[in-house]
Amino acid sequence: MKLAMIGFGQAGGKIVDKFVEYDKRHDSGIVRAAVAVNTAKADLMGLEHIPKDQRVLIGQSRVKGHGVGADNELGAEVAEEDIDEVQGAIDSIPVHEIDAFLVVAGLGGGTGSGGSPVLAKHLQRIYTEPVYGLGILPGSDEGGIYTLNAARSFQTFVREVDNLLVFDNDAWRKTGESVQGGYDEINEEIVTRFGVLFGAGEIGQGGEVAESVVDSSEIINTLAGGGVSTVGYASETVENDSSGGGLLSRLTGGDEEDDLDTAHTTNRITSLVRKAALGRLTLPCEIEGAERALLVMAGPPRHLNRKGIERGRKWIEEQTGSMEVRGGDYPITDSNRVASVILLSGVTNVPRIKELQQVAIEAQDNIDDIREESEENLENLINDDEDELESLF
């Protein structure tokens, strides 16, 4: 699947930068264009792989290249004011060659949190290609303002995109690591998961399992219908003898060996599917109730088979209760890993989102209370029965 990726804010820029690097390393063909947008000049200068002329500094007249300091309302305002400058960079993208846009941002800060929904709305108005979001939730130890920002941005962003893929830093942080070192590892996890998912259908056409290769329309159909998505991943190292058939099997030419191979391959696929679905998801949640799902089995063709994928697909159907579970393979001839990636789309039972919104509503009420008290406007306080989180715009 060919994407135009736009990283908004520091986290967004760094993650897209890593996608570009991943794309070069694996020749996966997913990043057709990459743009970084930020209010902080230093963040843009720190990027390594996104071309310099595709880095857009916005809000210069307001914040003079210093960032918006976790003020996401200001982030949204600045994005609206300078949307033409962002569009200038997008104009250089050959949009007829892409399958979709992917807007990436950390939702806890100011620039990406406020700006990414504004950009998604703008892209939806202009282009017919789907616009997806990849939203990063803050760690719960980052503090109240990050939670409030993330909750408000989340509910605005999810409304403006065709599907919001979510990664929760809180579920992935490791204790005892520097924040930066921790993010480098986390970003690698993000890029691997989404890289394999979006890479499906781009290369490796042909070979013995060609008829069940995943293509981009299957990813698009799984994401269609909107809502929130999460991704599971599991992988295992395998011996890759691309000549096809193990040594013994070639020496004996034995069918028995082939049967054993097939059973082994099928079992490995089945267990990787379970591990991916039941292990740590990018956004932890109950998989039961997911509206749609897509299983991608990636790896050397010799280690993929239809039977395993079909079994895995059926198992996901049973676990999610969804009637819309797609599955296929992504043959990568020169790889020594077999990986299972599961996209669960339209998930509803997500404790972290509920918690985020609850904390944010309380924080918002507190802020309102403090404001109202300071204004001695008791009447408003008594009549304040709106227990709702305000949208960003």
Ligand SMILES: Nc1nc2c(ncn2[C@@H]2O[C@H](COP(=O)(O)OP(=O)(O)OP(=O)(O)O)[C@@H](O)[C@H]2O)c(=O)[nH]1
């Ligand atoms: N996974 C990941 N998350 C990050 C990274 N950097 C920051 N974050 C998260 O993203 C949130 C937003 O931070 P930034 O992206 O730095 O903020 P910004 O959008 O640039 O906005 P301002 O700095 O307020 O102008 C943070 O609260 C973190 O949770 C990163 O490299 N990887």
